[in-house]
Amino acid sequence: MNKRILFDVIGILLIALVVVVGYKLSPMLLPKADVTVQPDPACDLQHRACAVELPGGRRVELSSNVRPVPMVKPFAIEVTTAGFEPSRVEVDFAGVDMNMGYNRPLLAAQGNGRYAAEATLPVCITGLMDWQVTVLIETGSERIAIPYRLSSGGPH
Known part of the structure; x- marks a missing residue:
């Protein structure tokens, strides 16, 4: 007993x-955000950099060095900020319709408001994949999230 x-x-x-x-x-x-800013839905990360204006005259731009964004091959991602200096910048890649695991590189400060890292998107068995690509920025007083959509693996 x-x-x-x-x-x-x-x-x-x-x-x-x-x-x-x-x-x-x-x-x-x-992650929880104090401020969530919706980017222009017409902006396509597969074809160009996408920028958003934040409250207070601040600006954030997300870009990649390779277009279209490849699957299973490393590519560089860059976030450029203007009007403020973040203490931390990450980009979270999450599968929209399928859990593809934790994929959130921390971007390193490059100077002049630029932050960069290398990322790799895993391959999906269907070949096509929709991604929620969220830029996560921490400042001393707030957390900012900017959620983009990206489709990979199909014709562009």
């Missing part, structure tokens, strides 16, 4: 541990 109570207590403690770890990791997997 005492062993059963011990196993029950251990089980409850393990469940509590999983809940605490999940709670602590949730901001990393599902």
